[in-house]
Amino acid sequence: MNRIIALVVAVVIVLFAASSMVFVVDQRHMAVLSARGDATPTLLGPGLHVKLPPPLQTVTLVDNRLQSLDAPDEDHYVTSDKTDLLVNPVIRFRVTDPLKLIAETKGDPQSLPERLALLSRGALGDAFGKFTLSDALAKQQAVAEEARAAMDKGAASLGVSVVDVQLTRVDFPAAVADSVFKRMIAAREQAAADERAKGAAEANQIRADALAKQQAVLADGLAQAQGIRGEGDAKAAEIAAEAFGKDPQFYQFYQSMEAYRKTFRPGDLIVVDSSSEFFRFMRSPTGGAAPDASAPAARKR
DSSP: OHHHHHHHHHHHHHHHHHHHHEEEEOTTEEEEEEESSSOOOEEEOSEEEEOOOTTTEEEEEEEOSOEEEEOSSOEEEEOTTSOEEEEEEEEEEEESOHHHHHHHTTTOGGGHHHHHHHHHHHHHHHHHTTSOHHHHHHTHHHHHHHHHHHHHHHHGGGTEEEEEEEEEEEEOOHHHHHHHHHHHHHHHHHHHHHHHHHHHHHHHHHHHHHHHHHHHHHHHHHHHHHHHHHHHHHHHHHHHHHHHHHOHHHHHHHHHHHHHHHHOOTTOEEEEOTTSGGGHHHHOTTOOOOOOTTSOEEEEO
16 A cells, blocks of 8 residues: 555656646747756746756746737826826837846746836837927827837836837826817917918008009000100101191081081080181181171080
8 A cells, every 4th residue: 555655646746747748839838948066057838848847947038029018007208298197008019038137037937017118118218208288188199109219118128019109098197188279279379360361461562562463554554645646647647647638628617617616516505606716617617707697606516
């Protein structure tokens, strides 16, 4: 009986020792095999591996997948124009050098999220400090990329690559939200007023330019019309002078007819002295002598 018990105990010890010496690494992890003393750790990939039982050798599994770190609480950050903001970042990272990670964390990779969170607070603080409030709100991706580059540089010493940083919340603290919103509204209203004033000034300038062009065109047209009219009057005078030279009596008749046309209107009733020289072509087509001056005549034109 004692032999059976001893055999069972021996088998259990052997199985326990064997289980502690054989381990499997899956595709999602890398294994760091460390030995007692100052021996250099060994990096093992996926597969079945054998090691010495603890405490001679220990295995630490490191997740090599893309991981996310979501800060549960928002942090306060200050922009370059001294405005407080509440920010929640999400950090995506991957372990690229498990040996360096194990060395830097003293064999405790579980402390990595805390160290990355500390890095993110410093990187985001520096990034927001380079932007004004309006730029930080309008260019959140630029702020996040600025912080990611700084974090990636700092995390390289841990054997970690920071792939992406996303800002899931950028908000104002309740104590300053109202004043910030009022300041933003005032700034937008001022910008709108400036644009309206600029538009009104441009409209006035366009109207002034159009009026000046209109006046220039009218003046040019008037000058051309006066020139044409002068040329016509000169031509008419030339023709009239030529006609007068050829037939003075006809010219006198024509001038008298023009004077009658300008003096009298159709339907006018006038009483005149028919013996007047002005009406000589009414008495005769040749403008002959007037009849008896004592007999005034009434004519209706």
